[in-house]
Amino acid sequence: MTPFIYLYIIIFLLSLFETFQHKTIYKRQIGILGFIIIFLFIGLRSENVGTDTSPYVDFFHDPKFYYVGDKTDLGFEFIGRFLHIFGSSTEYFIFFSSAIMCYGLFFLIYKYSKNINFSLLLFCLVGTTSINLFTYMCMVRQCCALTFFFLSMFYLYEYGRKKIIISILLYLIAIMTHGSIIFTIPFVFILFKYNFTKKIWISLIVITYISAALSIINVGDILDRAFSLIGGLTSRDYSGYADVTFGQIEQKGFFNMNLLPFSTWGIVLCYLSQEKYLNCWFVKYFLLSILLNNIFSDNLMWSRLILPFSLLVVIAVPYLTSKTNKKIVSFYFVFFAYYIYKTLSQLISMLSPFATGNIVIPYETWLFK
Secondary structure, eight states: OHHHHHHHHHHHHHHHHHHHOOOHHHHHHHHHHHHHHHHHHHHTBOTTSSTTHHHHHHHHHSTTOOBTTBOOOHHHHHHHHHHHHHOOOHHHHHHHHHHHHHHHHHHHHHHHOSSHHHHHHHHHHOBSSSBHHHHHTTOHHHHHHHHHHHHHHHHHHHHGGGGHHHHHHHHHHHHHHOGGGGGGHHHHHHHHHOOOOHHHHHHHHHHHHHHHHHTOOOHHHHHHHHHHHHGGGSSSOOGGGGGOOOOOOSOOSTTOTTTHHHHHHHHHHHHHSOHHHHTSHHHHHHHHHHHHHHHTTTOGGGGGGGHHHHTTHHHHHHHHHHHOSSOOHHHHHHHHHHHHHHHHHHHHHTTSTTOOSSOOOSOOBGGGO
């Protein structure tokens, strides 16, 4: 657990240095240093770090590129075969697959964040069910797909019709790399076409939170049905996901801590922000993730579906807070205090021999074997 503590302290200090540095070129250099540190922390981990890392290493060494004895998504198989052209060692695969995983989100942070290391600190400490950093150390295939998804959205919103073909191709690659990306399609279409007022966002957050607290809608049954119907249409058959569960939410009722922090943050930032800032695409995706996190709360399996949206908290929150004229230092303090507690609690729980989920400790690196 100690390496994680050192990592958090380093990124926090870099965030402070970046905050008090006024020259843009130096701010960027400090930000790039943060990128390198986070990437090396992920890319130099051993195959024993991360619940799914070892199975993906086995996939890379399998002559048929099968994952856990079965065919995987066509796009991810291509990534494995392509990487295998240039190297075949376990360390090589972990390093370069991590590079693919990190590139998309890091690219967006570099393009949009005014304080790169603050965004990286959010990446290290924040998450809905699992902390984002832990996710990136475990879910290799899905995080590779997220890179293509994020790049697709960048081209879609920054260039529109000028580069729509590039955006569509990247979107298709994302879906072929991990079929769960297909569930983003209706939401991407809606948010690309429509903007919503702050009153609508706040109302929807409150309504979905209350619905989750009272268990009014069992979305798990709806998604089970969806996976049964279209899960077999992707390059890897996901219809079996209808029979999978990662367990029920940790808490129910009005104090569900998988839902309350994001919902509170969304309401506060919507209230303090001008509506024109809420129409920025990555802000809309973050706000959508709050709604989906509330709606999908009846089963942890579905938390993975909102990752393409919820990960953008690392960009949306710094962006919105930089646009508000009111000081919300005390709110930040409470929010970070909770997530420091949550992160440390998850790390401590991983020490148990009965721990499940994204297990990332003890942290080991292949560099000093």
